[in-house]
Amino acid sequence: MVFASCKEMDGIGNTMQKKAAELERMAEVLVTGEQLRLRLHEGKVVKDRRHHLRTYPNCFVAKELIDWLLEHKEASDRDTAIKIMQKLLDQSIIHHVCDEHKEFKDMKLFYRFRKDDGTFPLDNEAKVFMRGQRIYEKLMMNTETSILATREEEGESFERTLVASELVDWLLAEGEMATREEAEHLGRRLLEHGIMQHVTNKHHFVDGGLLYQFRLNFRRRRRLMELLNERCRTIPESHDSPFCLRKQNPEGSNTSFLSVSPTKEIKMIVGIRRSSMSSSCGSSGYYSSSPTLSSSPPVLCNPKSVLKRQVSPEELQTPGGPYIKKTFTIVGDAVGWGFVVRGSKPCHIQAVDPSGPAAAAGMKVCNTHTHTHIPSHTHTHTHTHTHTLHCQLGVESTDLNNGQGGGRKGEGN
Numbered sequence: 001m002v003f004a005s006c007k008e009m010d011g012i013g014n015t016m017q018k019k020a021a022e023l024e025r026m027a028e029v030l031v032t033g034e035q036l037r038l039r040l041h042e043g044k045v046v047k048d049r050r051h052h053l054r055t056y057p058n059c060f061v062a063k064e065l066i067d068w069l070l071e072h073k074e075a076s077d078r079d080t081a082i083k084i085m086q087k088l089l090d091q092s093i094i095h096h097v098c099d100e101h102k103e104f105k106d107m108k109l110f111y112r113f114r115k116d117d118g119t120f121p122l123d124n125e126a127k128v129f130m131r132g133q134r135i136y137e138k139l140m141m142n143t144e145t146s147i148l149a150t151r152e153e154e155g156e157s158f159e160r161t162l163v164a165s166e167l168v169d170w171l172l173a174e175g176e177m178a179t180r181e182e183a184e185h186l187g188r189r190l191l192e193h194g195i196m197q198h199v200t201n202k203h204h205f206v207d208g209g210l211l212y213q214f215r216l217n218f219r220r221r222r223r224l225m226e227l228l229n230e231r232c233r234t235i236p237e238s239h240d241s242p243f244c245l246r247k248q249n250p251e252g253s254n255t256s257f258l259s260v261s262p263t264k265e266i267k268m269i270v271g272i273r274r275s276s277m278s279s280s281c282g283s284s285g286y287y288s289s290s291p292t293l294s295s296s297p298p299v300l301c302n303p304k305s306v307l308k309r310q311v312s313p314e315e316l317q318t319p320g321g322p323y324i325k326k327t328f329t330i331v332g333d334a335v336g337w338g339f340v341v342r343g344s345k346p347c348h349i350q351a352v353d354p355s356g357p358a359a360a361a362g363m364k365v366c367n368t369h370t371h372t373h374i375p376s377h378t379h380t381h382t383h384t385h386t387h388t389l390h391c392q393l394g395v396e397s398t399d400l401n402n403g404q405g406g407g408r409k410g411e412g413n
Helices: 002-042 062-071 078-090 124-141 164-173 180-192 224-228 397-402
Strands: 047-051 054-061 094-096 110-113 149-153 156-163 196-198 211-214 323-331 339-342 348-352 373-382 387-396
Touching: 002 078, 002 124, 002 180, 002 224, 054 062, 062 078, 062 110, 078 094, 078 224, 124 180, 156 164, 164 180, 164 211, 180 196
Parallel strands: none
Antiparallel strands: 047 054, 054 110, 094 110, 149 156, 156 211, 196 211, 323 387, 339 348, 348 373, 373 387
């Protein structure tokens, strides 16, 4: 009976190790894609581009990118470069700007990193990966008081090891977790997701004296050709690599997987209009921004609230109140109205396409985080060939006094 239980545990261990290897592979793709994204931003390959009088922020031309990969010896030929980029497209790291092409083509088509428009899917695996990366970098940065050290277990020496109980203590001291049970559970999740492992790969994570190591080196500079190698890499790694995969800042705020920061801050897109290179992309009108996740650190593509407090519809319309009513008449085009509405109680204008109908009618987004335009009510009517939107906005009076918002009343043609 005892023998059967041991065999069952071994089977579970093998299954867990296989899954951890798969998730480690996924994490490698994420890190490789992020390193490429920042290299392309620094090299000005990713930039705002115009086509047919439309601006497509933070995108690259497929044909130009393939030229860049060949020039930087990241691919041996154009077919290999296409396979590399197709791998990133299949893993939802890049996509066509209008999602009209599921294949990466060696053509003058616009593609974009999902990290740059807030459409990167933050599933459970990605959230654990980001959490593990943050812990890894915090431990690597605190060299003087680091709990990483060379230790021995079963007569063999292992570098950069963690004692499980010391890691639990550290997680509590850093405010990463509230209780030892939660910290131990986090350690188990990191192990199951291929981020950490027992030094001899014999044990799960347990709050005690066993030794563990980071299985994934977030700092290693990846070669894109590794994406085409289905087997896990066996290249020796140096955790002291200068290619630091975390963007450190004094506020201690954490974003998702960021690599070496460019010389200029990369512009993140909150909401942009969806337009095809040759036609409109349908009636949906906008990319959706990434959802706010309470269980994980915020990402840069999640906009901060611009509302100081909740405001009722009655307060918006109260005479003599802090809000002034402005009316806009917007004539929609083939893409949509040209602005993004977010939030509730009340909703607010989050983004306005500078080349769209709303901007032409005078709608603007304030430049501060303390003021916003708040829709009171809207209604539409349809002519033979146009769709017209009538929108009443409650604009904070200080906006108008400071010249920071409001906008003029505009009539569509």
